[in-house]
Amino acid sequence: MSIVLVAPTNAKDIILLDHPRTGTPAQFLLSESNNIFEIITLAQKHKRSLLCEASIISDAPVHVATAFDPAFLLIAQLYKSANSDRFVERDELLVGFPTRLRSCLERSLVDVCDILDGAVSMEDPFWRFSRARTDSYLQAKVAHVQTLLPATIIDSLPGHEDILVLAKQKAALELVSNYLAPSMATELARAFDFSTLDVYLNSQKSDFVNPNEFIKRKNEDDEQSATTTAKKQKKGSKGVESLKKVNTKGMKSMTSFFTKKAK
Known part of the structure; x- marks a missing residue:
């Protein structure tokens, strides 16, 4: 194939x-x-x-x-030991990864790990996964992805620039979250406030007419109208209804005037 x-x-x-x-x-x-x-x-x-x-x-x-971004691979593995305060050698952090990935993974260690004694050099042999550093890195990642979203979105809601910013930020957050474990994605989402966006979206939903509901209501109105018309036709005019109430006992029928009298 x-x-x-x-x-x-x-x-x-x-x-x-x-x-x-x-x-x-x-x-x-x-x-x-x-x-x-x-x-x-x-x-x-x-x-x-x-x-x-x-x-x-x-x-x-x-x-x-x-x-x-290879940092996502590191986060997925090191997040499991996030509660450990122990500094370890780089080789221990990279256990489980193929040897040929070592070079690109080492470049990402500085994004999600602390270095012993606060050293900045990549040659420092002892590292520790840092939740704070990882959170900062992921929030910066969301901000960067937000800038890469199509610029055409900006003109879609004139007069609601603040809503547009939040919408793009939420879209960027969802893209980044696609590469995080669900629990980690939930923690990252807590760093953002989309309450204003949620209020706006809910207000738009209240103004939205569901087509299915519209058709259902129209059918119900048509049925009610047909029933009313049928009742009116069955009932007849006011004059006819009044004649129906007249006591006709002892009165000749209309056909008696047209029959031939017996000699």
């Missing part, structure tokens, strides 16, 4: 790692420059053929390698 992979030209290896969000195995790509890319499969509702140079590939799944 053929596949199509859109990847950097310096791609080197495809490796299997536990996804930081779900913990289930997922495919990643390692480049020659020791950068990590997540391999994402594009969902295709309908099967289509692809034209690649002079070849036609039928029904081939398309995979795209997207840039990935």
Whole structure:
């Protein structure tokens, strides 16, 4: 079976790692420059053929390698030992990761770990996972992702710039949270206040008319109108109703005036 992979030209290896969000195995790509890319499969509702140079590939799944922050891998593993105050060597922190990832993971240690004696040098051999440093890093990550969201969103709600800022911030938070364990994502969300956005969205919901509810109400109104019309037709006019109440006992019927009298 053929596949199509859109990847950097310096791609080197495809490796299997536990996804930081779900913990289930997922495919990643390692480049020659020791950068990590997540391999994402594009969902295709309908099967289509692809034209690649002079070849036609039928029904081939398309995979795209997207840039990935190795800090998420570290956070997923080190978050489990977040209550430990012990400084350890770098090798101990990186236990469980493939050796070929060591270079790119070491670059991310400074983002989520404290160094013994407050040293800033990457050569310091003792590290400790830092919740405070990790929280700051993730909040900065959300702010950065927020700046990368499409600028066209800005013009979608004129006069509600504050709501737009919060909406973009929430979208960025959700994107970052896709790479965090649920408990970690919940803790990160507490650093943000979306109460103003929630109030605005709830006010919009109250003004929204559900099409299904509208159709239901219309049908009920039509049925009620039809029932009323039928009752009116059955009841007749006021004059007719009055004649129905007249005592006709002893009165000749209309047909008696047209019958031939007996001789």
